[in-house]
Structures are given as C-alpha cells and as structure tokens.
Amino acid sequence: MPERLAEMLLDLWTPFIILWITLPPCIDTAPMNQSQVLMSGSPLELNRLSEEQRILNRSKRGWVWNQMFVLEEFSGPEPILVGRLHTDLDPGSKKIKYILSGDGAGTIFQINDVTGDIHAIKRLDREEKAEYTLTAQAVDWETNKPLEPPSEFIIKVQDINDNAPEFLNGPYHATVPEMSILGTSVTNVTATDADDPVYGNSAKLVYSILEGQPYFSIEPETAIIKTALPNMDREAKEEYLVVIQAKDMGGHSGGLSGTTTLTVTLTDVNDNPPKFAQSLYHFSVPEDVVLGTAIGRVKANDQDIGENAQSSYDIIDGDGTALFEITSDAQAQDGIIRLRKPLDFETKKSYTLKVEAANVHIDPRFSGRGPFKDTATVKIVVEDADEPPVFSSPTYLLEVHENAALNSVIGQVTARDPDITSSPIRFSIDRHTDLERQFNINADDGKITLATPLDRELSVWHNITIIATEIRNHSQISRVPVAIKVLDVNDNAPEFASEYEAFLCENGKPGQVIQTVSAMDKDDPKNGHYFLYSLLPEMVNNPNFTIKKNEDNSLSILAKHNGFNRQKQEVYLLPIIISDSGNPPLSSTSTLTIRVCGCSNDGVVQSCNVEAYVLPIGLSMGALIAILACIILLLVIVVLFVTLRRHKNEPLIIKDDEDVRENIIRYDDEGGGEEDTEAFDIATLQNPDGINGFLPPLFSLIFMVMHRTS
Known part of the structure; x- marks a missing residue:
C-alpha cells in the first residue's frame, strides 16, 4: 500500500515539475492589459503565492497559462480545486463576477463567481474524456456587462495507471509443424492498455509466459512467440496450452497485468514410415x-x-x-x-x-x-472345387466337302474333368445352334458326323456349340464353339451371267461386234474361274455369226457379213457351250437371242419391228415425233382457249328453275328396279360437256391420238 501511494504522488507531481522546468517566468515590460486573465496551473502553486506575488505577476505578465491540469480518478470529501481565474480589472471591491462556459461547465466544473476559483465536482476519467475546452469571462456584478472579451482555455485530465492491459482477440490458436527447429516463429499476440501511452509508463507493456515453458518462449516487447525446444513430436504430444501475461509500467513492480491463453497445435509432417x-x-x-x-x-x-x-x-x-x-x-x-x-x-x-x-x-x-x-x-x-469339364481347345475349326457322305465323321472334340476324382464326360450338340439338325455327335467320344447333305452354294459356314457334361454331376457343364467350313466341289455348270439379248443392224458391217457376254459359276475354285466357249458342233460353220474369246474371260459375238434383212428373218438363235476348268469339268449350253433392227446411219437402233412404217426419205423417226408433238401442243392450246371463252360467258350449272327438261320415272310399269332409277342422270343433262365442262369432245379425241402415238 505505501508503494501504491508513492506512485500516485509521483504521478501527481510529475507534470508540475515538468512545467516548472520548461516554463520559466517571462518579464513583460509592456503596460499591463486590463483584460488579461491570470490562470494558475495548480492549486498547490496558488497556495504558495502571496497576494504581493500575485500583484507582481499581474504587473509583469508572468505565469499566464492557457491550460490547467486535473488528476483523473481523484475523489475526496470536498470538490478538487483545479485553478483560479483573475482579471486585472478586479480591485478587490467584489464588483466583478466570473462566468464559466464550455465543456462540462456547471456539471463537471464549477467556478466561484466572486473569487474565480474553478473546482471539479465529479470524478474524472481520462479514458472517457482527456480534455475539456472552456471559456471564462469577467462581467460587472450589477449590470452583467462584459468587462473584457471571453478568454478560452483547456483543462487536461492527467492520467494515472488505472487500466490493466487487455487481450481483445484472445484466446488465441496457432499451429507450427512438428520437428521444427529451435526458435521457429509460431505467432504473435498483442494487448492494449487504455492508459496514456505518451505519459509515463502506464501503457508500456512487457510480455511473458506464465505457462507453456520450456516448449515456447516470447519476445518481451514484440510478443512474438517462438519454439523453445527443437524437434517437438506430434505423435508424442499434439497440443500445448500457453498462458501469456502482459504487464504495464514496463514490467516493474506495482504495474497492472492481463493474461490470455494460446493453444498451439503441432501439424503433421511425414516423419514416420508405414x-x-x-x-x-x-x-x-x-x-x-x-x-x-x-x-x-x-x-x-x-x-x-x-x-x-x-x-x-x-x-x-x-x-x-x-x-x-x-x-x-x-x-x-x-x-x-x-x-x-x-x-x-x-x-x-x-x-x-x-x-x-x-x-x-x-x-x-x-x-x-x-x-x-x-x-x-x-x-x-x-x-479344391468341383470344376466343369475342360475342352482340349477353346474353339474348334472343322472342314468338310459339300459332297461328303451322310454319317461320315467330319471331326472330333475332346474334354476332361480337371478334378482329382475325374468324372466321365458326355457330349451333345446345342440344338439352338443346329436347328436343321445337319450334324450329330457321339456322346461318348465326341466325334461329329454329317446328318444331312451340305451345299456350299447355300451356306459356307456352320457354327454349332458342343456341350460337355459330367456324368456324376450334371450341373458341371462346359460349352465350346465349333466352326464347320464347307469345302467346294465342282458340282455346278457355268451359265450366262444374265439374260442377254443382242441387236443387229440391217446396215451393219462384217466383223462388227454384236454383243459381249460373260459367264458365271456358283462354284468357287481355288484358282478362280476360267471358262471355255464354243458353238454347237452342227453350228461351227455358222454362215452368219462367229465368236471370239476375250482376255477378261468374256466372249464377243461378231457378224460374218452385212445385208441382214428383218423382212426376211427378224430373230436368230445362237446356242453357245460354256465349260469350266473344274475336275471333272462341267459345261452347259446357253442360247443368245439376236434381233435384227433398223438403225440410223450412225448405228443407233430405231425399230426392230417388221411392221415399222417406211419413213420419208431424209426424215428420221425422231424428227417425225418432234413434228407431231408440236402439232398436238398447238391443238391443245387452241381447244383450251375456245373452251375457256365459252365457259366464261355461260354458267357451268343451270339453275333449277331454268331447267325445263324432265327426268320422269314411271312406277306403274314393270321395270328393272335400280336400272330404272339410273335411267337418267340430271347432272349429265346439266353439264353435257364432261367433267366440270373442261373436256370437250375435240380435246378427248386429241388425248386419244396422243395416247395411241405414245
């Protein structure tokens, strides 16, 4: 307690000592201004001044200050004297009244209107308000008229160490990698002190660690926290609690302090093997x-x-x-x-x-x-497990000629039971893959035989599935695909590739190629097709035509002479023998139809009919057709024009009241039933020219002519 009282007295006297050193009295030789107000800096100093000294100060303009000081948090039985105001116009007759206005006037500060003494009537807090600006004025007691202009001054609240440091953002959390070296920075914390930082040491803070050593340390002034032990292991301890203290007065005894906590978590690094x-x-x-x-x-x-x-x-x-x-x-x-x-x-x-x-x-x-x-x-x-049968091959490929005999063996499949206690195997064909039942299989040895004849020209490949089943356990089955390829044999004779019909011009030349034909064979020899062409023996010396084999395996038919006449013979039939190169070779006879036609000078076929009209000399069939088409078109245009004009002037349908013709049906005679009711058609009578009146007889005649011409 004595130490605390001594510190308060030191804080109280420090500003006055500083003012006494820094503000020496000044002597003003100028005449004294009657409006000047004398303001004292402290009550203690005013008590030491005698009346004579105050008069001397007034005459010499000494110790005139524009600010006063009052200690915060000061309280007592009586209001504290802050200072005294005095004017040179006051002769001591008590005819002058002092008036105070401004911050806190009348509520915080009171003035004795006779003596000019200013008292603080409330306890002040510098952290709430550090200074007050007031205005003093001297007026006549009787008339209240100002004796001099107002004078402004400041009352400053002097700080005492009445606020402890505070960590506003605490508690804190920080991380640092495990196995960090000594002195690795973790984080820094900051405390605040509400006391005056520029006056004394009330706000000068010093930091220390109360708990958390020897693992961490703190810089006393910067509050930077660092690791104090190297290679801290997260797997040994992951989290640390550090208690930090901030103390004012530079850390000296009697200062106020505040604490906070910091939780430091070690983050993992890969320092352990699996x-x-x-x-x-x-x-x-x-x-x-x-x-x-x-x-x-x-x-x-x-x-x-x-x-x-x-x-x-x-x-x-x-x-x-x-x-x-x-x-x-x-x-x-x-x-x-x-x-x-x-x-x-x-x-x-x-x-x-x-x-x-x-x-x-x-x-x-x-x-x-x-x-x-x-x-x-x-x-x-x-x-061990009961396994299904295993085939000797994952797939099988068999070949058989298309002329193979029925029940002949075309191949064999084998399978075994892989278990130690081997079971006999039975074979079967999955009939979903052999719907026509063309093959059979021996259930005991897996031999596949032919059940129906094969034709390579219908199907080259047959894909079936063979099933192997254990006799001791029918649930153990396996399947294997078997592809059967049908091999070709020469069982088809060659023939014309299509239905050929040749045309021979009457004005053709000897040696002219009439037609080129080719042959086809359903068989598929390994070395490809090679055909031989010949005429029937009785037609080898044919007087009209001859044949010539081409390099591309085709055949050309040539005319031996000219002067063919369709009036004498319109069609010629030429039988041709075609043989393949199989073993044994097969052959067939195909007949080529040759029709004699009338052609233009450049060899274009125009007519192959004997009844063809003889065209005028120099006029071709194409030219005649073009002339007829033009004539028909002109006739159609004329007829349409006349018809449209007639129907424009006359209505198409005659009104009922104008139709004087009768459609009488008699029922008193025996008749033909429906035939009588259909005896007349009123629509036809109303529109006798045809459908909608646009098909006159002349147009119908032209249409029939065009149809016959085409």
Whole structure:
C-alpha cells in the first residue's frame, strides 16, 4: 500500500515539475492589459503565492497559462480545486463576477463567481474524456456587462495507471509443424492498455509466459512467440496450452497485468514410415473363384495423418506374382489382394507373396532416417472345387466337302474333368445352334458326323456349340464353339451371267461386234474361274455369226457379213457351250437371242419391228415425233382457249328453275328396279360437256391420238 501511494504522488507531481522546468517566468515590460486573465496551473502553486506575488505577476505578465491540469480518478470529501481565474480589472471591491462556459461547465466544473476559483465536482476519467475546452469571462456584478472579451482555455485530465492491459482477440490458436527447429516463429499476440501511452509508463507493456515453458518462449516487447525446444513430436504430444501475461509500467513492480491463453497445435509432417501390423498373413481361396475377386487385405499403419499416412502397396517377390495383384484402398489405407489369372488346385496348391507398403509423399528432410517402407509375407492356400469339364481347345475349326457322305465323321472334340476324382464326360450338340439338325455327335467320344447333305452354294459356314457334361454331376457343364467350313466341289455348270439379248443392224458391217457376254459359276475354285466357249458342233460353220474369246474371260459375238434383212428373218438363235476348268469339268449350253433392227446411219437402233412404217426419205423417226408433238401442243392450246371463252360467258350449272327438261320415272310399269332409277342422270343433262365442262369432245379425241402415238 505505501508503494501504491508513492506512485500516485509521483504521478501527481510529475507534470508540475515538468512545467516548472520548461516554463520559466517571462518579464513583460509592456503596460499591463486590463483584460488579461491570470490562470494558475495548480492549486498547490496558488497556495504558495502571496497576494504581493500575485500583484507582481499581474504587473509583469508572468505565469499566464492557457491550460490547467486535473488528476483523473481523484475523489475526496470536498470538490478538487483545479485553478483560479483573475482579471486585472478586479480591485478587490467584489464588483466583478466570473462566468464559466464550455465543456462540462456547471456539471463537471464549477467556478466561484466572486473569487474565480474553478473546482471539479465529479470524478474524472481520462479514458472517457482527456480534455475539456472552456471559456471564462469577467462581467460587472450589477449590470452583467462584459468587462473584457471571453478568454478560452483547456483543462487536461492527467492520467494515472488505472487500466490493466487487455487481450481483445484472445484466446488465441496457432499451429507450427512438428520437428521444427529451435526458435521457429509460431505467432504473435498483442494487448492494449487504455492508459496514456505518451505519459509515463502506464501503457508500456512487457510480455511473458506464465505457462507453456520450456516448449515456447516470447519476445518481451514484440510478443512474438517462438519454439523453445527443437524437434517437438506430434505423435508424442499434439497440443500445448500457453498462458501469456502482459504487464504495464514496463514490467516493474506495482504495474497492472492481463493474461490470455494460446493453444498451439503441432501439424503433421511425414516423419514416420508405414509399419505392417503383422509380418505374416494367411489367406485361402477356392480354385474356381472369379477373376478380380478380392482374396484378402493387408494393412500397414502409419503414425502420421492425412496425405503423410498414404501408402502404396506392391507385390515385389514370390511365386504368385503373375496370378495375383494388389491395389491400394485410399479410404481404408490398406492393400487389397485380387486374382488376376485362374487357379488350378491340381496344378499348385499354395503360393507365397512378398508385399511392400511405401509412403506416397516423402519429406526429403527425413529421408536420412531410412526407407519409408515396410514388407510382409502373404501365404495363399488354394482350395479344391468341383470344376466343369475342360475342352482340349477353346474353339474348334472343322472342314468338310459339300459332297461328303451322310454319317461320315467330319471331326472330333475332346474334354476332361480337371478334378482329382475325374468324372466321365458326355457330349451333345446345342440344338439352338443346329436347328436343321445337319450334324450329330457321339456322346461318348465326341466325334461329329454329317446328318444331312451340305451345299456350299447355300451356306459356307456352320457354327454349332458342343456341350460337355459330367456324368456324376450334371450341373458341371462346359460349352465350346465349333466352326464347320464347307469345302467346294465342282458340282455346278457355268451359265450366262444374265439374260442377254443382242441387236443387229440391217446396215451393219462384217466383223462388227454384236454383243459381249460373260459367264458365271456358283462354284468357287481355288484358282478362280476360267471358262471355255464354243458353238454347237452342227453350228461351227455358222454362215452368219462367229465368236471370239476375250482376255477378261468374256466372249464377243461378231457378224460374218452385212445385208441382214428383218423382212426376211427378224430373230436368230445362237446356242453357245460354256465349260469350266473344274475336275471333272462341267459345261452347259446357253442360247443368245439376236434381233435384227433398223438403225440410223450412225448405228443407233430405231425399230426392230417388221411392221415399222417406211419413213420419208431424209426424215428420221425422231424428227417425225418432234413434228407431231408440236402439232398436238398447238391443238391443245387452241381447244383450251375456245373452251375457256365459252365457259366464261355461260354458267357451268343451270339453275333449277331454268331447267325445263324432265327426268320422269314411271312406277306403274314393270321395270328393272335400280336400272330404272339410273335411267337418267340430271347432272349429265346439266353439264353435257364432261367433267366440270373442261373436256370437250375435240380435246378427248386429241388425248386419244396422243395416247395411241405414245
């Protein structure tokens, strides 16, 4: 308590000592202004001044200040004297009244209107308001008239250390990587003090750590927190609580202090390798397991977290590297062993693998600690299972000639039971693949025979499926595709490729090619087709035509002479023998029809009929057709024009009241029923010219002529 009182007295006297040093009295030789107000800086100093000294000061204009000071948080039984106002016009007759206005006048500060003494009547807080601006004036007591102009001055509230430091943003959280070196910066914290930072040490803060050592340290002035121990391990301890203190008065005794907490979390770095939970794993798997099935899982634990704990798994050695694979599960962080190829219990009953787990993300700072990986051994036992029959080949390709005899063997399939206790096998044909039942199979030995004749020209390939079934267990079956290719034999004679009809001009020349024909053969010889052409023996010396074999396996028919006349003979038939190159060769006779026609000078066929009209000399058939078409077109235009004019002047339909013709039907006679009712057609009577009146008889006649011409 004595120390606290001494500090308060020191704070109280410090400003007056400073003012006494920095503001020496000044002597003003000029005449004294009667309107000048004397303002004292402190009540203590006013008490020391005698009346004589105050008069001397007034005459010499000394100690005239424009500001006063009052200590904050000061309280007592009586109002505190802040200062005194006095004017030179006051002779002491008490005829002058002092008036105070401005900030806090009358509420915080009161003035004795006779003596000019200013008192603070309330407790002041510098942090709430640091200074007050007031105005003083001297007036006549009786008339209230101003004796001099108003004088403005300031009352400053002097600070005392009444506010402790505060951490406004606390509590704090910060992170720092584990294994950091000594002195690594973590964070910095800042406290605030409401006291005056420019007056004394009330707001001068010093920081220290109350709790959290020896792991962290703090800079006393900057509040920067650093690591105090190197290589702190997150896996040993992840979180630390640090208590920080800020003390004012420069940290000296008697100062006020405030505290806050800082939670420091060590973030993970990859400083730990993966480690398998066990060095040996055992798994068993049936031999008939489906490819890709998960056989088992292995796991390597890593004390790190997040991506630093991610590991990849590999099979690095063992006798099953070709049959098994391992994949990494990113979620569970383990390795999944899967089957890549089929297993066979009868061939090998167990496998041994060596698997490795290695970190995906390596921190080079810790690579010197050793390999960030681990290995383990995996033993896989294959269990026996009842397997279906196995064919000796995954597919079969058989060949048979199309003239093969019925019930002849065209091929054989074989299958076996792969189990130790081998079961006999029975074979059958899947009839969904042989709807016409063209093949049979021996159920015991798998020999395939021909059931119906084959024709390569109808179908070259036959695809069937053979089923192998275990006799002891009918549920164990296997299927195999069998492709049967039908081989060609020369069983089809060649013939014309199409129905040919040749045209011969009457004015043709000898040696002129009349027609070129080609042949086709349904067979498919290995070396391609080669045809021989010849005339019938009795027509070898044909006087009208001859044949010529072309290099492209086709045949040209040539005329031997000119002067053919369609009036004498209109059609010639030319039989041609076509032979193939098969073994044995086959042949057939095809007949070519040759029609004699009338042609133009340039060889264009115009008419092949004997009744063709004889055209005028120099006028071709095309020219005649063009002339007739023009004449018909002109007639059509004229008829349409006349018809339209007639129907424009006369209505197409006669009104009922103008139609004087009768359509009388008698029912008193025996008649023909419906024939009588259809005896007359009133519509026809009203429009006798045809449909809508636009088809006159002349137009109908022309239309018939055109139709006959075409």
